[in-house]
Amino acid sequence: MATEVRPGTEPTAIPSDLGQLSSADRMALMRHMLLMRGIEERAMSLYRQGKVPGSFYDGYGQEAISAGAAFAMGPRDRLCILHRDLAAHLVRGVSPVRILAQYMGRAGGVTEGREGNVHFGDPELGCVGMVSMLPDMMLVATGMAMAFKMRGEARCAITWVGDGATSRGDFHEALNWAAVQRLPVIFVLENNQYAYSTPLALQFAVDPVERARAYGFPGERVDGNDVEAVFEATRRARERALAGAGPTLIEAVTMRMHGHAAHDDMRYVPTALVEEWRERDPIDRQERRLAGLGVDVAALREQVSEEIAQAAAQALDSPMPDPASAGEGVFCVGEPQPLGDGLAPWSGFDAEADDA
Amino acid sequence: MPELTYLQAISDGLREEMRADERVFVMGEDVGAFGGAFKVTDGFQEEFGTERVMDTPLAESGIVGTAVGAAVVGMRPVCEMQFADFISCGFDQLVNVAGKMHYRQRLAVPITIRLPSGGGFSGGPFHSQNPEAWFMHAPGIKVLAPATAEDAKGLLSAAIRDPNPVCFLEHKNLYRRVKGEVPEGRYVTEMKARVARPGSDLVVIAHGAMVWSALEATDDLDGASIEVLDLRSLVPLDEQAILDSVERCSKVVVVDEANATCAAGAQVAALIAERGFEHLDGPVVRVAAPDVPIPFSPPLERAVLPQPEDIREACRELLAY
Numbered sequence: 053m054a055t056e057v058r059p060g061t062e063p064t065a066i067p068s069d070l071g072q073l074s075s076a077d078r079m080a081l082m083r084h085m086l087l088m089r090g091i092e093e094r095a096m097s098l099y100r101q102g103k104v105p106g107s108f109y110d111g112y113g114q115e116a117i118s119a120g121a122a123f124a125m126g127p128r129d130r131l132c133i134l135h136r137d138l139a140a141h142l143v144r145g146v147s148p149v150r151i152l153a154q155y156m157g158r159a160g161g162v163t164e165g166r167e168g169n170v171h172f173g174d175p176e177l178g179c180v181g182m183v184s185m186l187p188d189m190m191l192v193a194t195g196m197a198m199a200f201k202m203r204g205e206a207r208c209a210i211t212w213v214g215d216g217a218t219s220r221g222d223f224h225e226a227l228n229w230a231a232v233q234r235l236p237v238i239f240v241l242e243n244n245q246y247a248y249s250t251p252l253a254l255q256f257a258v259d260p261v262e263r264a265r266a267y268g269f270p271g272e273r274v275d276g277n278d279v280e281a282v283f284e285a286t287r288r289a290r291e292r293a294l295a296g297a298g299p300t301l302i303e304a305v306t307m308r309m310h311g312h313a314a315h316d317d318m319r320y321v322p323t324a325l326v327e328e329w330r331e332r333d334p335i336d337r338q339e340r341r342l343a344g345l346g347v348d349v350a351a352l353r354e355q356v357s358e359e360i361a362q363a364a365a366q367a368l369d370s371p372m373p374d375p376a377s378a379g380e381g382v383f384c385v386g387e388p389q390p391l392g393d394g395l396a397p398w399s400g401f402d403a404e405a406d407d408a
Numbered sequence: 409m410p411e412l413t414y415l416q417a418i419s420d421g422l423r424e425e426m427r428a429d430e431r432v433f434v435m436g437e438d439v440g441a442f443g444g445a446f447k448v449t450d451g452f453q454e455e456f457g458t459e460r461v462m463d464t465p466l467a468e469s470g471i472v473g474t475a476v477g478a479a480v481v482g483m484r485p486v487c488e489m490q491f492a493d494f495i496s497c498g499f500d501q502l503v504n505v506a507g508k509m510h511y512r513q514r515l516a517v518p519i520t521i522r523l524p525s526g527g528g529f530s531g532g533p534f535h536s537q538n539p540e541a542w543f544m545h546a547p548g549i550k551v552l553a554p555a556t557a558e559d560a561k562g563l564l565s566a567a568i569r570d571p572n573p574v575c576f577l578e579h580k581n582l583y584r585r586v587k588g589e590v591p592e593g594r595y596v597t598e599m600k601a602r603v604a605r606p607g608s609d610l611v612v613i614a615h616g617a618m619v620w621s622a623l624e625a626t627d628d629l630d631g632a633s634i635e636v637l638d639l640r641s642l643v644p645l646d647e648q649a650i651l652d653s654v655e656r657c658s659k660v661v662v663v664d665e666a667n668a669t670c671a672a673g674a675q676v677a678a679l680i681a682e683r684g685f686e687h688l689d690g691p692v693v694r695v696a697a698p699d700v701p702i703p704f705s706p707p708l709e710r711a712v713l714p715q716p717e718d719i720r721e722a723c724r725e726l727l728a729y
Contacts, residue, residue, distance in 0.1 A: 163513055166513070172512075175514060180509075183504045183505050183508070185500050185504050188500060188501060188504065190473075191469065191472075192473055193477060194470075195473060195475060195477020195478040195479075195485075196480065197477070198474050198477065198478055199477065199481045199482065199483045202459050202483070209477070221469060222470075222500075222501075225465070229470045381510060381511050381514060382510065382547050383510060383571075383572050384516035385571075386571070387571065388516030391480060391481060
């Protein structure tokens with residue numbers, strides 16, 4: 053059943069046991085969220101120091117959505133990840149040093165300086181980087197799922213989209229296409245209340261999760277600040293997908309806690325709204341949950357910040373790309389390299405592998 | 409060798425590639441049960457099934473976007489735009505997602521977009537366009553425009569086997585009008601220009617249907633020796649073949665059926681100005697459609713699309729220069 057979460061309502065009760073996650077899984081979810089926040093905080097300060105060119109976009113307060121959803125995906129699943137979803141890259145296995153090098157336009161960044169901020173996907177880990185035209189990647193994910201179905205493979209594609217992207221045609225084309233062909237694809241709609249400065253009321257007249265049913269498949273609303281709830285919704289959507297039951301739209305309700313990008317002071321957002329959502333911070337919530345289980349979260353935080361400090365030092369020390377290489381790679385020459393498989397740390401996949 | 413129409417040659421090439429490589433599949437509007445608006449895929453569904461000859465929703469962005477997704481996980485989609493004009497609805501997916509993918513993240517996108525293009529039969533403003541230049545300007549996309557049946561088959565095979573996004577412009581006015589001997593079996597035509605008729609006094613450079621207009625216009629031009637260079641591939645552009653022709657002939661007429669501004673021929677003219685200037689014995693002359701939409705009514709359409717008489721006149725003036 054959909055979990056109703058709206059600004060102004062009390063956070064939903066946190067289930068003590070979702071049944072699918074081991075203690076190690078719960079720690080891992082926390083770790084990925086902490087890594088995402090820590091890396092982005094470090095990157096923001098590097099941006100302010102002039103070390104990150106262009107602009108900088110982060111997903112502060114939205115860490116649960118990418119961490120939780122990516123955690124439900126198998127190694128052979130494929131991901132098209134959005135710009136406030138750094139934790140999905142971390143779950144798949146991209147190292148912090150490559151991410152920080154990416155932000156700074158270094159040769160060792162995931163795109164070797166070709167692209168900035170979170171516009172990347174490591175092909176070796178089964179990910180395809182986003183473009184700025186949103187939500188173009190919904191169709192790409194749909195096409196991946198189409199190929200999986202054509203080849204009879206038990207695999208799934210997933211992509212994340214924002215509330216603003218629901219207004220564009222590609223959103224509708226993808227939902228319709230996926231429904232008509234009953235494709236194994238999951239659309240995670242990250243509703244963070246604002247598309248740049250535009251609030252939801254100026255974006256749609258019907259909550260987009262309702263549209264799923266109109267196209268002919270389930271839409272489910274979850275608390276986007278509860279990493280385990282996001283995981284569970286995605287896990288079930290994947291199960292449906294692999295069973296041949298078609299796509300799912302998951303609306304993860306959250307709040308964009310920072311500006312659209314580093315330059316944006318978001319004066320258009322009422323302070324009270326931000327404060328209210330600060331109380332529902334996804335990391336604090338997972339921390340309370342873990343503390344209840346007797347986990348030493350302070351030690352985990354310490355470990356993560358040490359890892360980020362080392363990665364930042366290494367990235368800062370790494371070279372910029374050679375200007376002479378700027379013209380290379382426009383076309384592929386020779387046989388294309390296929391996408392590789394990513395990490396899939398959820399313990400449930402061990403059981404899945406045992407079944408196979 | 410069997411004699412096939414340009415359209416049959418395209419079907420033949422596509423069928424051969426599908427038989428040889430199970431990753432290749434066709435997707436588009438009405439390509440399956442109906443066999444395509446122009447019947448290029450007639451009978452394909454019977455041979456290859458409904459999944460490999462896929463009738464899609466009416467969604468061009470969806471066609472290109474899902475093809476990109478299928479391609480990056482190992483398929484070789486061949487997308488049909490019912491008319492080339494409709495690629496405007498898939499422009500973003502092609503130019504921003506497909507075209508920039510390999511440069512941005514070293515991920516190949518082997519898709520072929522078949523674009524039934526061109527005018528000459530009262531198709532009107534939305535069924536007559538020649539959109540090749542839109543994609544020549546966008547990095548990462550190859551652009552092919554065959555004129556003969558043999559090249560149509562060989563270049564389509566080349567497009568399908570290429571690891572990059574390829575726009576394949578098949579001229580509708582050649583579908584049934586042009587016939588030629590076409591080798592059986594699979595073969596690939598190189599993405600290079602072809603001397604359609606050698607000459608030494610003047611070269612007409614063209615692609616697609618304009619190759620035939622150029623040949624007709626200069627078949628007997630007051631005894632002058634007129635070369636016709638068929639570009640065949642616009643990206644990559646065979647710069648050496650163009651410069652060789654300029655060196656041989658010293659006078660150049662460049663023909664486009666497309667609207668003149670920034671057309672493929674404008675790029676050819678710029679290339680010649682930059683690198684062939686010393687071989688010229690006169691100005692580079694362009695013949696192209698004026699910058700107006702392609703009108704419906706036959707006399708209006710004839711007035712807009714370059715006719716053999718226009719090419720003949722341009723050649724005569726340049727020969728007299």
